[in-house]
Amino acid sequence: MEPLPTIALTLGDPAGVGPELCLRAAADSRVLEACRPVIIGDRAILERVGERLSLALPVTVVESPDQLDRVDAGGAMLWHQPAPAGAIEPGVASAAGGRASYDCLLLAIEQTLAGRFAAITTAPLTKRALHLAGIDEPGHTEILARRTGAPRAAMMLYSERIAVGLVTIHQELASVPGSLSIEAIFDTIELTGATLRRIRGHHPRLGVLGLNPHAGEGGLFGDEEGRIIAPAIERARAAGWQVEGPLVPDAAFTQAALGRFDAHVVMYHDQGLIPFKMLSFHDGVNVTMGLPIVRTSPDHGTAYDIAWSGRADAGSMVAAVRLAARLGQGASSD
Numbered sequence: 544m545e546p547l548p549t550i551a552l553t554l555g556d557p558a559g560v561g562p563e564l565c566l567r568a569a570a571d572s573r574v575l576e577a578c579r580p581v582i583i584g585d586r587a588i589l590e591r592v593g594e595r596l597s598l599a600l601p602v603t604v605v606e607s608p609d610q611l612d613r614v615d616a617g618g619a620m621l622w623h624q625p626a627p628a629g630a631i632e633p634g635v636a637s638a639a640g641g642r643a644s645y646d647c648l649l650l651a652i653e654q655t656l657a658g659r660f661a662a663i664t665t666a667p668l669t670k671r672a673l674h675l676a677g678i679d680e681p682g683h684t685e686i687l688a689r690r691t692g693a694p695r696a697a698m699m700l701y702s703e704r705i706a707v708g709l710v711t712i713h714q715e716l717a718s719v720p721g722s723l724s725i726e727a728i729f730d731t732i733e734l735t736g737a738t739l740r741r742i743r744g745h746h747p748r749l750g751v752l753g754l755n756p757h758a759g760e761g762g763l764f765g766d767e768e769g770r771i772i773a774p775a776i777e778r779a780r781a782a783g784w785q786v787e788g789p790l791v792p793d794a795a796f797t798q799a800a801l802g803r804f805d806a807h808v809v810m811y812h813d814q815g816l817i818p819f820k821m822l823s824f825h826d827g828v829n830v831t832m833g834l835p836i837v838r839t840s841p842d843h844g845t846a847y848d849i850a851w852s853g854r855a856d857a858g859s860m861v862a863a864v865r866l867a868a869r870l871g872q873g874a875s876s877d
Contacts, residue, residue, distance in 0.1 A: 547579050548661035548871045550864055551622075551651040554584030555666030557631050558640045559845025560855040562592040564666050567857035568864050569601060569619035578868035580619045581611070581660070583647045585626035596853045611659060624650055633851035636669055641676030644668040648683065652690050655836045661871030662837035664864045667845045670713070681713040684831050687838055696833035697731045699738055699806070700816065700842055701866070702823035705796070706806035707815035708735030708832070719811045720754065720767060728775035729782075732808050734832035736784045739805050741870065747805035750795060751776050751788030754810045758789045772810075816842075825858040828866050837870045839863040 552569060555561030566589065569580040582589070582601060593600050601619040605611045614620065624647050629639025651663045665683050673680055680686050688696035699708045710731045711722050732749060739747035752758075753772060755765035762769060768789040779786045787804075794800065795807055796818040809815035819827060820842065827842035841859035849855055 545872075547577065547617075548868050549659065550578045550580050550867050550871060551655060551660040551663045552580050552582045552864065553647040553651045553663065553665045554582065554588070554624075554644065555647075556636070556640050556644045556668045556672050556845045557585065557588045557626060558633055558635050558637060558672070559667055559669070559847055559850050561644075561666030561668075561845065562589055563596060563598070563851065563853070563855045564841065564857050564860040565589075566593060566596075566598040566600065567855075568664075568860045570599065571857070571861050574861055574864050574868075575618065577865045578661075578871075579617065580864060581622050582619065583622045583624050583651050585643060586621060586623045588626060588631060588643075589621065592851050595851055608654060608657070608659060611654075622650070634847040636672040636675060636847070638672075638675040638677070641668070641672030641674070641678060645673060645676065645678050645680075645686075648686060649690065652687065652836070656691065662839065662867035664860070664867045665838065665840040666860065667841065667843065669845050683838070683840060684712060687831055687834055691834050691836060693834045695730045695734065696831055697734050699735055699830045699832050700819045700823075700827050701738075701742065701830055702819075702827045702862075705801060705819055705822045706735075706739060707819050708732070708738075708806060708808045709812060709815055710808065711811050713812065716811065716813075720765075723754065723767060723771050723810060725771055725775045725778065728772060728808070728810075729778045730833075732775065732779040732784060732786060733782065735806050735808055736779075738830060738832045742866070743805065746785060748785045748803065749779075749787070749806055749808060750790050750800065750804040751786060751808045752792045752795050752810060752814060753789035754792075756793070758791045825856055826862045827859055828863045830866070830870075837867055839867040839870075
């Protein structure tokens, strides 16, 4: 029998729901059937959360790559990555929390590139905490792309009911039109298609949304559809992808449209995430496309308002780890 893949679970912002999510996911029978989870984070923080919520920590604890290599026992593990000095309290963004989330992520990336992990699942972090720590990064996707040297990377939200690939991600809405290009849209179509084909095992049907109301209505409400989006769609068709569009955005996620397409490619963050979270908030998974490694995460944020309270729903985290295991299992053969 092929051994289960080893998946890194990074703690995210320790002041958010990440510690609870990691502990719950690492003990979930569905996760343990799919992989060997290794939580990367500060042991003392996890102990604080575990004691408060009556959640057990993994018995096996390592602090270095050579220790991980020598451990043969099954089940979940904890890789102790000490948090920097500074107060970390639930629900409070801090420099210490931002640095801790960043350090855990960098360790996971480094060890996944080295082949010790088959994939990474990241608990949520915040741009605010990163900035308090002096780290000028918008979020996970951008850090992962830069640290792995990925020439093109994009974000996809996935569930069995709905999947969306995003052309632009974390930026102000006013900057979106100027950020669109034929190349960026084509890349997102191609990455979305390739990722869906890997997940679902067949050639996907993709719908590409317009940017403007009524998809521009022939140029009356903007020219991006004719000038940028339609040429990208034609290029994707010429490359062999099954693509339709530009679709009218307000009708793109009807039940009929969801049945017609395996995924939608959207122009900006909320254009895709609003319908996605309406349908799959509790089991949706964020997949970073275009990386040389597999990375997934839950489809929500740090949820400071319920941090360390026992109220975090681990469904999306469990789904993210299971999808990481599924994709990571075949990573060496891709």
